Amino acid sequence: MAQADTTRPARRNGHEPGVPVDDPQTPDSGSPSLVSRAWRELAGAVQRRIPRADLDERDPDYIREQLPLFWLLSSIWFRGEVRGLGNIPDEGPVLLVGNHSGGNMIPDTMVFSVALSTYFGVERAFYQLAHNLVLSLPGLSWLRKFGTVAASPDNASKALSSGAALLVYPGGDYEVHRPTWEGNRVDFGGRKGFIRLALEQEVPIVPVVAIGGQETALFLTRGERLARLLALDRVLRLKVLPISLSLPWIVNIGDFGHIPLPAKITIETLPPIDLRAEFGPDPDIDEVYDHLIRLMQDALDALAAERRFPVIG
């Protein structure tokens, strides 16, 4: 197994294409095995494919032309319902913080993005942070035209300081692959970086609570142990290797795409939170985190209470 330094993940978030992931200073255990070399090659290839965040890649005309397609998917397949968009300030930067569901097909992101783009118009700059791997996969470069940038503190700051609305899913891959029976649970896995980001940038947080995504397949396990065993966390920044029952694979390991079941997706946008107005000039990060989780969990419980049947909604 490669002796990569696990204390360096933050440096890998810089997303500098062409920078090899294996640090020359990393101690090497003599002659690395074939498997170890292959992993390093893969990690290097992924790293090289991660595009440098260029906010200018977002293309409003392209988004506008694609809206009918995503509106069709959102309206017919997922019977999407997005409430409370009026809670998002009409102008200025805002950090939209969502709970993430539905595996790698991210149906909730699609439903929300369509609704937000039609509500405020494609003229309003709107970016979404995504996992490195998503942006490095071949065939997904169109996501960048939608305003998707690799998740890193730098990119997030850049987007907010440009005055845009930024959607983040603190739970990321950890939350999106939670088992279906934990579908109605907000689980950010203790990730609090977004709170520091909101404070640094002095932007309000608008919680976005979604339900239904975890019913688009039968998610069985995150496969965290398997991911650790295969060193995916070090090579691909993947803490999970999810296993689910989904179409068309039946047993889906890794979730490199599947056909989501047509589960009804309902999304509630909550009123904005001005952190310094609510928690004082120097807010306690843990207190804010706890408050936000509680708020979002309450909203998710209310949405869950409205649902009568799985998938149908």
Place this chain on the structure above:
Amino acid sequence: MRVTSDVAVAAPVQDVWSIIADPERVLSYMSGVTRWEVASDRPAGLGARYRMLFRVGAAEVGGLIEVVEFAEPYEFAWTSITGLDQRGRWRLRELPGGRTRVELRLAYGIAGAGLSGWLAERIAAPSVSRHVRQTLHQLARIVEHEQLRERAARRRAGAR
């Protein structure tokens, strides 16, 4: 895609016009419309702009619109500046017996959206059409109710 419907209202044309030309009353009769805010210095008339939204399927669509025809009391037309491409028109014509024929037309689409745009327009049409009919019925009900109240008020005043 264009959706059209009309209704005969038992009221003079000027009474219908006074309601459709008033932006503050739009939400009371326009079915499916969730927002109709004045976005220009002048609240009504030629060149007035509104930010409007209309719920269809999983999204509220619309954007900034501008009044491009304001021929009192017969024609009121708008076109979109941002958002969904749309044109709307109120067409009012006098009918015998002090009645008014009110027609509402909505044309919408997204230029350059190709096949998915074509399909989305058609999938949305029944819902848009329902809202247009509902709008006309609600408008007729409001206008006719106001006529009734005015007549009743006149009768009460005459009886005194």
